Amino acid sequence: MSEPYDKGDTFCPSYHHAVEMIGKRWSGVILRELLLGASRYSQLRSAIPSLTDKMLAARLQELEAEGMVTRTVVDSVPVRVEYALTDKGRDLEATITVLSEWADRWYPDGPDRPV
Amino acid sequence: MSEPYDKGDTFCPSYHHAVEMIGKRWSGVILRELLLGASRYSQLRSAIPSLTDKMLAARLQELEAEGMVTRTVVDSVPVRVEYALTDKGRDLEATITVLSEWADRWYPDGPDRPV
């Protein structure tokens, strides 16, 4: 990661895909909530106030298609839906932890007041 | 990161800002190239083939405004411009490394062929 610059070793598609998937609007926040233990749709909703139904539902579908989460309908009344991280999704924990630490280091008072 | 879910401990603005900044289109890739040693505008251009001038210039301005990179005009003919990571930008190395490893683990053959 710190050797002399090699012109050949460029444009990494896997990393590219990964960083823009977790960085897509709300996705990173949703994944973090799931890592923190949220599992129900309504938990996610109330955990992230400015997130609308439309966005949450859309992102969860995308994350499911990416193999990051599973969706399980619990047949009760009223219906509940449980979302759970897959191994792949849970494996992001290290990344999200390290990035959270970075954020705390450089935005201890929130993003509007950088260090 | 793995304790029982606490409804209060939600919506982290610093992390939210961070993840969507590095996840914005091309930003993560540009930061990675800078970490790998790229410094000139033209290096970044040729390192990332599908990245246009417009996008590269725009992202570099945003990253500069975020305090992630510095921009230095070298007064030669023709003009060169050097981009360098700030401490804040360099401090992202751990995150990008860990995420790259995740990507290699789950997309060893590229994002179109997940494990």
Add this chain to the structure above:
DNA sequence: CCGCATCCAACTGGATACTG
């Protein structure tokens, strides 16, 4: 070499209302 200006089609996502 390093951009910026313009045009423009496509996508995004907020508001609001409604369903099983």
Add this chain to the structure above:
DNA sequence: CAGTATCCAGTTGGATGCGG
């Protein structure tokens, strides 16, 4: 509870061309 439907303004970013 857990979504979907519709509308629509705003943003995005590719293409192309020009300028210091």
